[in-house]
Amino acid sequence: MTIDPPLERRQAALVVEDDDGVRRSLQLLLHWRGYEVRSFASATALLAGADLDDAAVLIADFRLPDATGCDVRRALGDRGWTGRSVLITGYPSESLDAMARDSGFDAVLTKPLRQQALFSALR
Template sequence: MNVESAAPYEAERPRLLLVEDDSGVRRSIQLLLQARGFDVRAYAEGSALLSDPGPQMAVGLIADYRLPELEGLSVLRSLRATGWDGPAILITAYPSEDLTELAKAAGYDAVLEKPLAEHLLVETTLRLLGRRRGDGSTVPP
């Protein structure tokens, strides 16, 4: 199983799930969101996430669309089948209206295009989770 979680004080930090097969992108997103106060459980494959008992404690999911074994839409469908109901963001280098519709039908709340704009990923994550910005203001819906 390939899972990365390096954040201190994990019990006190809301857990996010991240599935991204590109190790550089995965690590960048993980560090970005850890700096915002999240415990980020990062996986290289959707099957690794689904075999881990930890996802049920997560507050949100960020998943790449194109993954080696199990693509991002199937990852969320499988999580939903276990009763997990957190918000989810699909990231893709191949955006299209059709993919956005498929993502919404699978239960994704947002679709973001790669390369990711860091501020957009953070704002979208915080908005979906109803969190506050670093300056104390609320992220608008």
């Protein structure tokens, strides 16, 4: 009898997006690309979650019902989290780009998202 070696652990991705359809699309897309996806509909739910520190990436919507994506990134940074992060928005502006970078985001992408742009930003 042979025992298969354990499967390689998938990188974890955190998604916080209040739109159910967008959140589900991101879940499927990231899962298909090899990530273990943990998704949340609010900042409060994400920040209350366990095992956030091992996540490799964060994708956060800017406008959430209880905070902004920038608030989420700052809170994770305060915990010592240092993964790649992408802010997504339907309302792009230069001031939002500056706020996102000051909060620790690596990239800001406009909805609707393009797969290639998302995965380029996550590398």
